[in-house]
Amino acid sequence: MGAGIAEICALAGLDVVVCVTSPASAERGRARIVRSLDHALRKGKLTEQDRDGALERLSFTADLDALADRQIVIESVLEDEAVKVQVFRALDKVVDDQRAILATNTSATPIMKLGRATERAGHVVGTHFFNPAPVLPLVEIVPSLLTEEDTVTRIASFVTEKLGKQVVRSPDRAGFMVNALLIPYLLSAIRMLESGFASAEDIDSGMRLGCAHPMGPLRLVDMIGLDVINAVAESLHAEFREPHYSPPPLLLRMVDAGLLGKKTGRGFHEYAR
């Protein structure tokens, strides 16, 4: 999702520094954004000038110090609480402006834990984008109990006025608002498949054709990533202890097997790579 968020920001005319873990992932991220912009150009949604301007405004680095002068940082690393906490500790030391907003695109880590990893919890906030980020118009804004109201106002106007997205405000509870509703539905589809109740194709066709969802639940799990679904389900289950949030064994075994969905070429369906 990091590439999608960087793309939206660059198209909005912002100077964007994308900080990644290695030169190889910088290459992959840049190639993904180029592909997406080229597609939009072919579709007539962008001019060549828009595309070239966006690419010029994007720079890639593996050096966190390059974020020192940023006013807004949107973290979108691996969905792993320990890694995210480490990133926020590092960002707190690197980003100079004490009023800069340190935002996170997490789906599973409490915003409070990331705020407390810094000396500026008042300026740490959740900005939860939806996949694919360049297409879906919603961003959940998630303040922790320590987030200042001014931070919420500033990030909400950045997201609406600069990025052209719509916002809803969600509480800092596992799943926030949308995933608290979506995840039990996706897990039910996995349980239905696991119990032999119906095939993956029929479950997906049922919801696509019968309920006009843009894609069936198992294909959606593949698109989001089985590892991400598992992480969100674990966080919901740990917080609420309700059985319908518990990740089913089939999901756990598929994650163990590295069958993570579209990004690995196989999940509940197969994908050309």
Ligand code: 3HC
């Ligand atoms: N990046 C950029 N653009 C993309 C894209 C991507 N990854 N995927 C699709 N698009 C664009 C296409 O280019 C296309 O634009 P065009 O009409 O100009 O060509 C448009 O979106 C529609 O795509 P397609 O014609 O290929 O296919 P669909 O009409 O089936 O749409 C979809 C694809 C947008 C993915 C649609 O199926 C959809 O909205 N699915 C539901 C997605 C969803 O529910 N996401 C939320 C997940 S929950 C989440 O992210 C939270 C997290 O915390 C778990």
